[in-house]
Amino acid sequence: MSEKKPTRSELKRQSIIDAAKQAFQELGVQGTSMDELAARAQVSKRTVYNHFASKEALVMYLISDLWQQATQSPGCDYNPGSDLYAQLRALLELEIKTICNPQYIDLNRMAFDYFFHQPDALRKEMEKFKAHETGVQRWIKSAVADGRLTQLDVEVASGQIHNLIKGGCFWPQLLQLSGPPTQAEQVALAERTTAMFLSYYQA
Template identity: 45%
Template sequence: MMVEVKKTRSELKRSAILQGAIQAFKQYGVSDTSMDKIAEVAQVSKRTVYNHFESKELLVTHIIKEIWCKNVVSYEVKYNPDITLKEQLIELVENELSLSKQPETIELIRVALTHSINNPEMFNQELHQFFEQDTALVRWLKAAIADNRFKTMDPHKANEQIVSLLKGQAFWPQIIRFDPLLNDEEQSDLANETVDMFLAYYQR
C-alpha cells in the first residue's frame, strides 16, 4: 500500500503559483502577464510569489524545466529487439517534436532565451545540470547499443545530433523568425527523414 506524502504549506503555495502562472500565460500571453497577475490568478500575495521566484523569467524557466521533464525525461520507450529500430525511433522523435507543437511553450522559451542572454550565469545555474539528465531517447540508444544494433557511438552525442536535426526545422525558425509551427504532415515528414538519415549512418 502506497502512503501518500502530504505537501508542506510552502510546497502547496509553490504549486499554486506554477499553476496560476501557466493559466495566466495561456489567458494573457507570457509577455503581457505580470507577477501581480500571477499572484491574482494563483490567489496568493505578490510577496509569496517573489518568495518562491525572484523574477517572472525564473518562473518561466522553472515551468520550461517541468514541461521538458514531463515530455522528454519521464517519457519512456523501452528498447524492444523484436520491433524495428525505425519504428521505435519514430516514436521517440515524434515525442521530441511534441514540444514544438505547442505555441504556449514556444512563447515561454522565447522569454527564457531572452533571460539567458541577459543573465547567462543565472541561466547556466538553473538549467545546465538539468539538461544533462538522460532523456527517453538517450536511454533507448544505450539499450540499442548494448544489443549491438548500432556502430560504436556516444549516445549523448547521437542524441544531440538527432535533436539538432529536428530543431533546425521545428524549433529555431519558429523561435527566431516567428515562422509558423509545422503541421502534422510536415512534422511526420521531418521525423521520417531524420530517422532515415540517422539509421543510414549508424545502423549496423
Template identity: 35%
Template sequence: MQDKQTLSERKKSDIVAAAIQEFDSHGFQKTSMDQIAKTANVSKRTVYNHFSSKDALFTEITTIMWEQALTATAYTYQKALSIEEQLTAIAEQEMALLKSTTFISVSRLIIAECLHNENTKQQTLAHIADTESGLNIWLKKATEDGRLVIADIDIAATQFTGLLKSFAYWPQIIGFGEFPEQSKYQQIIDSAVAMFLGQYLTKA
C-alpha cells in the same frame, strides 16, 4: 483540505500561465507582478504567496519547460519492435512538443533572457547538465542491446533532435516560419530517422 490544495494549485497554474503570456507580450524586464496578478485574476498578495519574486516565477517557468522537453522523448525500449519503429515514435513525440505554441513562446523568452542575463544563462545550463532526456535513456538501452553503435550518447541525441528542430523549432523561434504543414511533417520525421540510422544502426 483537499479542496483548498486543489484551489491553491489551480491559482498557481493560472499565475504561471499569466506570466508566460505577459512575458511573451512585453518581455521579462518590462512585466510587473501587478500585470501578472491582473491577467491571472488573482491578488498581488496571492502571486507573492506562491512566488517570492519575479525571478522565482521565471525559474518555475524554466523548470516546467525543461521538464517538458526532457519527458517529450520518454519511450520505453522494446526488444520486440524495430529500431526504426521506435525511433519514429520518439520523433513524433518530440514534434508534438515543438508544435505547442506555449512551448515556443517560453523558449523565446528563455533564450532572450539568457542572451543578456548571465545568472539566467548559468541556471539554464545547470538544468541541462544535471538531467537526462528520454531519448538519451532510450539510446543507451538500444546501444546496450547491440542494435545501435553509439560512442557518445549525448552527441547522438543532440544530432537526432537537431534534425527535427531545424525544421520545426528554430524557424518558429526566430520568426522565420511556422510549424511544418502536414505534407512536410512525415517527410521530416522519416528523413531524420533514416539519416540517424544510416549512421548508427548496427550493420548486419
C-alpha cells in the same frame, strides 16, 4: 472527490500567473511593467506584490512552474524484437511533439529572453535540460548494446539527432520565424531524421 475550493486568493493568484505568462511571452519580461501586468490580470498592483515579492520572483516562479509541466514526456524504450526504423521514428515523433508543445516554446522564449545576458545562470538551467534529453540517448545505448547500431559516441550521435530535430522545429518556432508544424510536417521530419541517422549508424 474533486477538491473544488479555489479561494479568492487562489483565483487572484492564478489570474496573475496567467496574465504574466501571456504578457511575458507577448512583450518580453523587460517589456512588461508591473502596472501593465496588474491591469491584464485585473488585479491591483498591490495584490501582485502580495503574492510575489518582486518581478524577479515572479519570473523565476513561472520558469520553474512551466518547466515542471513541460518535462512530462513519456519516452519509449528500446525493443529488441522490432524494426529499428519504426522504433526510432516513433520515438522521434514523440520528441518532436514535446518540442512543438506551445507551452514548451513559451517557456523557452521566456527563459531565453530572461537568461540571454546571464550566461552563468543559463548554463545552470541548461543542465536540467540534459536530464530530459536522455530519452534518445537511452534508446541508442540499448540498440548499440544489442549490436544493431555500429559503435558510436552516444553524446555525438544523440546530439546529431537533436540538432536535426531542433533545427527543423525548435529554433524557427523560438524565433517566431514559423508557426508550429503540422502533423504531416512533424512526421516528415521524424522520418527523414530517422532515415539519415540509420543509414549512417545501422550495423
